[in-house]
Amino acid sequence: MRAAPLFMATLCGCVIDPLVFKSKAERRNLDCYRLPEAEAAARFPGQVPPPPAKEIAGPTTDVLVCSKRYLEPDERKARDEAILSSLSQQVNELTESAGALAPPGARWHVDAFYPSAPVAQKIAVAARTTLAERGLVVSDRVPLLAAGDVSVLAAMLPTEAYPTGCARAFATDVLSGDDVFLALMIVDPKETLLHGGLCVRGGWRWLP
């Protein structure tokens, strides 16, 4: 008897939503987006049947495409997850702004300032890759200041630390006139939005 609704739904061409049988946690662990039926049939042959010809010509219905996320919820810290799940978009926007402000032909150096070292590494690599994909010259060397400079900068507020560090890097020839340094960071423990700053010839500028 319990199969009757399923049978009748199948009979009339309707599909019982598989979502109904998933737990709340499973539903939240899906990334979904809508596609026109014709496009979904082309991208997922065998899983989505091709729509009738009259629907291709006329108004079409949508198909919901969902994929399970690689990591389970709570496997990473909330802030790390929030930043990493939108990393490519954030890095794209910041590198685009930086690219417009830097002199042409510059050699790019990138570093990220984030409380978790593995996440900082991911942010920096994403930015280097994005800049390289745009055809810019990107160095994998991270400019390092002397230990004494770093200890002084660590005691400063971000508003002073980054401009001072930038000026110091040029004064001590850690960066030369052809180099630009792109820094990506967060400045507040509860924010999930990356900020960017650009150091060009000893002058620091926050990216819009």
Place this chain on the structure above:
Amino acid sequence: MASRLQPQPAVRSGLVLLALAMTGCVTVYQPLVGLQRPIAVDPQAPNNFSATRVLVRCHPAEGVEPDVLCRNLRSSLSKQGAQVTTEVVRPSGKVSSSAQSEAAPQFVIDVTSKLVHQKDEPLLQLLNIVSLTLVPAISETTYGQEFRIRDAQGFVLAQQSFQERFVQSFGLGVWVLNGLIDLLIRPKSEQVTGDGYKEEFTRDLHGHLAQLLHNAKVRARVMNSFVTEPPPERKEPPP
């Protein structure tokens, strides 16, 4: 003899009414875009936005009530310490606003909500009626929200889009079955009968708005070279 076994019209009507009275909805909520991401702020904290003046402007769209949305968002931000005024933009372009604040807002949140997708199964609805709602009628609705936060000068500080989907099953069979499963098997957090889906969606949406506003506040500080804004000048009452 056979006619005696047929239920009387009054009994039949009573059965139909009883079936309809016992019928309920089972609604499943699924965050589609953005809403399932974690947040770093605690939207229950009362001091998240103390001394922050915010204008929430809700734009009209098909299938949503901007008044209700604006009122709910105002309540949520006010509980976190913000001074909130709201504006509801009418389809005609006219704006109706709540009580004006004494000082100009520091942040303007534009909220556009829209019905993205809606699907009903007419045949299932027919079967639902014929079977006295034993066969569930299933409808699916997807909504989208676009939040854009600007500073007082109009500079966009943060923006994000969200989408969520509600699958609603209407019928006696599905309601009784799920009610029993809720009662006997499912933990309270997983129950699907009742209004749990509304609470879950509201928690997600308000949490993300709080996170977005917090991000916008920090971004505004960075853009202003970390200069803290002086307290607003109060309008002097006329002598």
